[in-house]
Amino acid sequence: MSSTLEESVAVAGYYPALATTVLKSAIAGETVRAHFVQTETTFDTSEVRRHMTVLVLTESRLMRVHMDDGVGPSGEGGHEAQATVETSLLSNIRTMALTHVVAHPERFREGDLPSELILAVGNGIHTRIELEPATCGDENCEADHGYTGGITGDDTLVRVSAIADGESAMRALQDFAATLQRSLGERG
Numbered sequence: 001m002s003s004t005l006e007e008s009v010a011v012a013g014y015y016p017a018l019a020t021t022v023l024k025s026a027i028a029g030e031t032v033r034a035h036f037v038q039t040e041t042t043f044d045t046s047e048v049r050r051h052m053t054v055l056v057l058t059e060s061r062l063m064r065v066h067m068d069d070g071v072g073p074s075g076e077g078g079h080e081a082q083a084t085v086e087t088s089l090l091s092n093i094r095t096m097a098l099t100h101v102v103a104h105p106e107r108f109r110e111g112d113l114p115s116e117l118i119l120a121v122g123n124g125i126h127t128r129i130e131l132e133p134a135t136c137g138d139e140n141c142e143a144d145h146g147y148t149g150g151i152t153g154d155d156t157l158v159r160v161s162a163i164a165d166g167e168s169a170m171r172a173l174q175d176f177a178a179t180l181q182r183s184l185g186e187r188g
Contacts, residue, residue: 055158099117
């Protein structure tokens, strides 16, 4: 595992031993071409929850490691953390989009950072099915018309903003996206 990835995980400070162990297992000795680490804290009604997402690009794969923490199963104040690794072969990635959101575009100059960056990768790992009762349009009809719905790909999605995450996170996501885009082009 690259020392810069280890350093990024250590600086994030989110259970670094657990994160490093999970990452090393997932990377399995491959060379890391690029990585991106993002931490986020959310406030629920009764608790504070932390999340960390790590994107890792190797020669053949894109990995997304997502870690959450929260109250353990007993609910008696104990904590628990979960780490999930999603892996896609680069050859299976169908799409990649990097959206640049710019506040006051009339003032934007070449070299400026956008206000937000959103990276979406269509890697086909998860698919969501949403169903609802079908109707015929007649408000008085009581017949069973079955169900209707749709299948939606659940892409890998990462969003950073200059205000919340800072310029260094914006540049890090830009760099990661550029390396991913080059890697996908090499595979094409």
